Amino acid sequence: MSLLFEPMTIGDITLRNRIWVSPMCQYSCFAQDGLPTDWHLVHLGGFAKGGFGLLMAEATAVAPEGRISPEDTGLWSEAHVVPWRRITDFVHSQGAKIGIQLAHAGRKGSSYGLLTTTGDDSVPASHGGWQTVSSTSRPFGRLAPARALTPEEIAGIPALFAQAALRAECAGFDVVEIHAAHGYLLHQFLSPAINDRTDDYGGSFAARTRLVREVVDAVRAVWPRPKPLFMRVSATDWVDGGWDVDETAELARELVSHGVDLVDVSSGGGVHEQRITVGPGYQVPFARKVRHVSGLPVAAVGLIEDPVHAERILLDGDADVVFLGRAALREPTWPLRAAAALGVPRQDAPYPPQYNRAPWRTWR
Helix, strand or coil: CCHHHCCEEECCEEECCCEEECCCCCCCCCCCCCCCCHHHHHHHHHHHHCCCCEEEEEEEECCHHHCCCCCCCECCCHHHHHHHHHHHHHHHHCCCEEEEEEECCHHHCCECCCCCCCCCCECCHHHCCCCCEECCCCCCCCCCCCEECCHHHHCCHHHHHHHHHHHHHHCCCCEEEEEECCCCHHHHHHCCCCCCCCCCCCCCHHHHCHHHHHHHHHHHHHCCCCCCEEEEEECCCCCCCCCCHHHHHHHHHHHHHHCCCEEEEECCCCCCCCCCCCCCCCCHHHHHHHHHHHCCCEEEECCCCCHHHHHHHHHCCCCCEEEECHHHHHCCCHHHHHHHHCCCCHHHCCCCHHHCCCCCCCCC
16 A cells, blocks of 8 residues: 555544645635635535545634735634535545634735735725734735734734634534744744744744744644644745744644644745745655654645655655645646556545546556
8 A cells, every 4th residue: 555545543533545735725705704605615625526635724814804815714703614514514525534724814914815916015905905913013025014913912812713723613624723834923923034022922932932832722722632733834934044944843842742733844935035946845854854853743745746756755754644735726636646656456546436437547
């Protein structure tokens, strides 16, 4: 059996394979209410019937001002539970599991989604925009300056994530992932290139990572073990003086005792001037280091497109699972082709019964 297709148990769930779908923003809540629509059902449902083991729903805001764009999904009210439940029920009917990535965009919020404009300026209030908040008052790129959160306001952030996690349970999600990557709010506290605070939430490593630990503790209090809890991190800012892989590995090591079960290792997104050279598996070395230092299972992500390459990442011990993003968008049935390429017996491949008449023809 291929390692990619070996089941994996985390907490109280068993996933049918180790090929997972990355959270990818769809910017498709056109009513600007955060409610997932038919698009989200078909988008995520396609991956479920395509054989993936876990689907991670897109960055979902824990507060209206936590959205990246006005068209983002949300889980800040009870009204969001039923439309999400429609999606999770279908995913489960196809033998897959589904997670929700809880997020707050911070200073990168109130921006235009990819479907509305390519403009780099902030969305005005007249079009659904809002005043953003952050660890700092400095803007990101051409976006409007954020308002630096007060210590009292920061103290309320963990509760937003915890309340959204409670709704995630009611909505039928199997996994909660806390988004602390890509320059969004929690990353804005982690990174010394962004966080210029002089209070208990800025300066030292312990102070900059404080809010992340508080959010994890708050979520774990309402999403208790054995429910799986993941964390997505940017392993490096790709700039001198920024957050780096050594700090990421140390944070992951500390989060073991706070109840994190897996670290989803990405990079970048925090500092507007970053320069990144990309290629197949370019972030895998970061996953390897986090796994080695923390002892936690990790997910590798970043231009993983070839089944043999994905299998090699697991065989070499660089990661425990792989997340696919753009490759999954291009090919929602990627696991079915991968099974054929890796010699998985047809009866063990995750075909839905309705598709059994159309297998890949490279079976050994």
